[in-house]
Amino acid sequence: MLFWKGVSTFLLALLVLMDLQLLAGRSHPHRRQTRGHHEGRVRQNITLAIILPQTNTEYPWAWPRIGPALERAVQTVNADPTLLPNHHLTYAFKNSEDKDGICSESIAPLMAVDLKLAFDPWAFIGPGCSYTSSPVGLFTTHWDVPMVTAGAPAVAFYGGVYPSITN
Structure with a gap:
């Protein structure tokens, strides 16, 4: 039960971050857009980049543990037009493990x-x-893209060097 509470908190934080970007008017002219089937308005794709261990379930945030919740959240958001009006949520996944299954x-x-x-x-x-998380957090700060992580417990992440990280 504690695991699902953490996942739901994590997804809520992610939706808040995305909503803040939408309110700030962040849009990219090169993003693929599709027609909405209800209102005829242009629908903008929102892509989430996911970097997690793909198979090692010793990590509580590994894809086999988090993936189903993320897939369900994406389906839920896309099924309810009031959550992200005129937007379509999608994700792209990449593995962070080395050949031994360790975070690399x-x-x-x-x-x-x-x-x-x-x-x-x-x-x-x-x-x-x-x-x-450290090098990725530096990249996301440079790119001005939020990074949400359930891990990265090091004290250094709270000092202001990584303003794009929410954990």
């Missing part, structure tokens, strides 16, 4: 750059480990 401080930042170049996401979810 060299792989995670490479995955962040790949996701940024390929999808220009509105927010990053993960990575969760302190060593992987």
Whole structure:
């Protein structure tokens, strides 16, 4: 039960961050847009970049644990036109594990750059480990993109060097 409470809090924080970006009028002319089937208005895609361990469930924030909740949240948001009017929520996932299944401080930042170049996401979810979150947090700060993580418990994340991180 505690796990699902944490996931729901995490998703609520993510929705608040996305709503703040929408209110600030953040839009990109190169984002793919589709026609809404109800109102005929242009629908804007919102992409979330997810960087988590893909298979190692020793991490509480691994994809097998978090993925189903994120998929359900995306489906719920897209099914209710009052949550993000004229927007379509989607995500792109990349693995932060090395060949041994451990969070990798060299792989995670490479995955962040790949996701940024390929999808220009509105927010990053993960990575969760302190060593992987540090370089990704510096990138997201530079890109002015929020990063939401359930991990990254190091004290350094609270000092203002990583203003894009919410954990």
